[in-house]
Amino acid sequence: MKTITEQQFRQAMGQFATGVAVITCLSAENNPVAMTVNSFTSVSVDPPLVLWCVNRAILPFPAFSNCSHFAIHILHAGQQDLSNHFAIDSEDKFANVPWQPGIGGIPLLEDYLALYECETQNRVDAGDHVVLVGRLLDYKLREREPLLFHAGRYRELMPA
Template identity: 45%
Template sequence: MNTSSPRNTAQFDTVHFRQALSQFATGVTVITTRLADGSFRGLTASSFNSVSLDPPLVLWSLGSAANSMPIFSGNSHYVINVLSADQAHLAKLFSTRGQDPFGQVDYELSRTGQPVIKGCTAWFECHNRSRYPEGDHVIFVGEVEHCEFNPREPLVFHGGRLGGLHLPV
């Protein structure tokens, strides 16, 4: 239950808010899926988190106005690929519009035919369980059907920079 009073958005500094959020170090993921025509799509996201162990649920979010919103809201499955520190180029590749990144990526297919990027530190194959519009984003909750991991240094995003766990201060 939300008992807070509405805030005055006219006085809220969104640039300052974004800068404050950038101080929270996050892992970097590439969310991938397969379309009905057999082609693949993917995007870079740092908004990933666990939700529940039983059932196994994870979440990520996507801007409501994103070009890929119909793709991910309409597909039954996707894979959350957690990038390793040596995959910063993939984070940039999947965040650039107008390219087909899958021609430049080593991947294999999951049990449901979704693209899994090779060399990731972990990946989660998810059923697209539910979506919740909130503010200018949609929160996707995925039920994990299969996952794997490789103990590697993860890629981290902090203060607008990509790096390993030992980012320069």
């Protein structure tokens, strides 16, 4: 069997272009928690299910693996700084970021392309990550262009 290194895996998977999302939840102590992801995808129409994957090794893992609800903020073009802000190793990611409570108290950010409020439906162990499946409870959409991610770099849509 071929041995695939972490670097090779990242390089290979990075060819799949994605959007970028910031996912939020409340910790067990009711503090807002957030992280940047690109592993989000839709799963089922009926019932309306989505999934994303969280690394077991990161600080926010306990909060996301135990939360009853989470919010997915799909980022728009120009939100690279927000994406980087929620991807860095920091305990107080909300120091200068305004938010309001949504369903179940989940922190909702002000600026996004799309907002999905979800109830945690299922957790699936998958190697060094856990797959979180959520049921879509509510959503809001805005007319903006998406922020994209490909081969380790942010991108924006070009007209075909």
